[in-house]
Amino acid sequence: MNSLRFICAIANEWTxxxxxxxxxxxxxxxxxxxxxxxxxxxxxxxxxxxxxFSRTELLKLASFYLNYSRDEMYKADKDEARELVDEWLSYPQ
Structure with a gap:
């Protein structure tokens, strides 16, 4: 879990x-x-x-996950990250 928190801490925001x-x-x-x-x-x-994780941390983790296999020119945006976070949070318990 510390590795995931570290990744959240080094995330750079783009607009x-x-x-x-x-x-x-x-x-x-x-x-x-x-x-x-x-x-x-x-x-x-x-x-x-x-x-x-906080909602912002989850969005950062989702962004990393989505960006992992993409070319740098095609970064996942917050909307895509939100969709993945919503999917994760609705995972059956």
């Missing part, structure tokens, strides 16, 4: 004419943890425990 969201500079964390490891942590995190 453009077509949206806004968060991005993550690999240079700021890849010496400490690999992107695929973070992705796996998020993917395997018990969705019933998601409430241990």
């Amino acid at each position: 453009a004419t077509n949206g806004e969201g968060w991005w993550f500079s690999q240079e700021s964390y890849s010496d400490l943890i690999l992107p695929n490891v973070v992705y796996d942590y998020i993917d395997k995190f018990d969705k019933n425990q998601m409430t241990t």
